[in-house]
Amino acid sequence: xxxxxxxxxSRARAAAPLFAALGxxxxxxxxxRLSRGGPESTARLSEESLxxxxxxxKHLEVLAAAGFxxxxxxxxERLWELQPKRLADAREYLDRISRQWDSALGRLKTFVET
Amino acid sequence: xxxxxxxxxxxxLKATQSRVWRALTDAAEFGSWFQAKFETPFKAGxxxxxxxxxxxxxxxxxxVFVERMDAQHLFSxxxxxxxxxxxxxxxxxxxTLVEFKLAEATGGTLLTVCESGFDRxxxxxxxEAFRMNGQGWAAQLENIERHVAA
Numbered sequence: 001x002x003x004x005x006x007x008x009x010s011r012a013r014a015a016a017p018l019f020a021a022l023g024x025x026x027x028x029x030x031x032x033r034l035s036r037g038g039p040e041s042t043a044r045l046s047e048e049s050l051x052x053x054x055x056x057x058k059h060l061e062v063l064a065a066a067g068f069x070x071x072x073x074x075x076x077e078r079l080w081e082l083q084p085k086r087l088a089d090a091r092e093y094l095d096r097i098s099r100q101w102d103s104a105l106g107r108l109k110t111f112v113e114t
Numbered sequence: 115x116x117x118x119x120x121x122x123x124x125x126x127l128k129a130t131q132s133r134v135w136r137a138l139t140d141a142a143e144f145g146s147w148f149q150a151k152f153e154t155p156f157k158a159g160x161x162x163x164x165x166x167x168x169x170x171x172x173x174x175x176x177x178v179f180v181e182r183m184d185a186q187h188l189f190s191x192x193x194x195x196x197x198x199x200x201x202x203x204x205x206x207x208x209x210t211l212v213e214f215k216l217a218e219a220t221g222g223t224l225l226t227v228c229e230s231g232f233d234r235x236x237x238x239x240x241x242e243a244f245r246m247n248g249q250g251w252a253a254q255l256e257n258i259e260r261h262v263a264a
Contacts, residue, residue: 066233093196093232094118094121094232096196097121097195097196097229097232098121098123101121101123101227101229102123104147104148104149105123105125105225105227107147107148107149108125108127108137108138108147108148108225109125109127110147111137111143111146111147112127112128112129112133112134112137113127113128113129
């Protein structure tokens, strides 16, 4: 239904706000770090952080539960990888529901104004 | 900044607050613009169920749990967003909260619609919504075009 250019524009527009909207500074930093640097171990991700490795692990697990990152186990370490498609999907989903509301509210407008 | 947890819409309706209130809280009126046929009225603290009448979605049930009905000001309910697969039992999954807020405005009523709680919806569901709806949107767009043109 939507033209590719519209979809592409909406995807580009969607990427930045999505990162911001993850709502937690640490998780946002983790996502940004993984999006720039590729897969990283929990240890590496904890190194540059002021918070404990345990806390970092929890944040990564929250991101994993939402499907934003995925862990691969390498020996005793977990290697975390970003799932960029999931980020796009989450925003697409909201855009889709948002358009449904636009459509329904358009009908509501007609309904109450006539 | 846009949020991934909520959708918010603002709409100025050229109608009185009581007219808009009725269009939202009378289940039959709600159904006529939302495109659903409710079998039970909206009552705070109760479920209301019905059938979607929207073209292409007629096989789907709709169920809302009405939370608040503060006369003329706030109408809110919970539901399962984008519950478009009749073979899935969504009942155990998190719901989103839909709030309609009405305020008097010059020339009519200012309506704010907010749906929130999307961050709690499982990622698998969101991905599924992305896959499921190939045809539905074309129909939706035609629908609104018809209404705008009418």
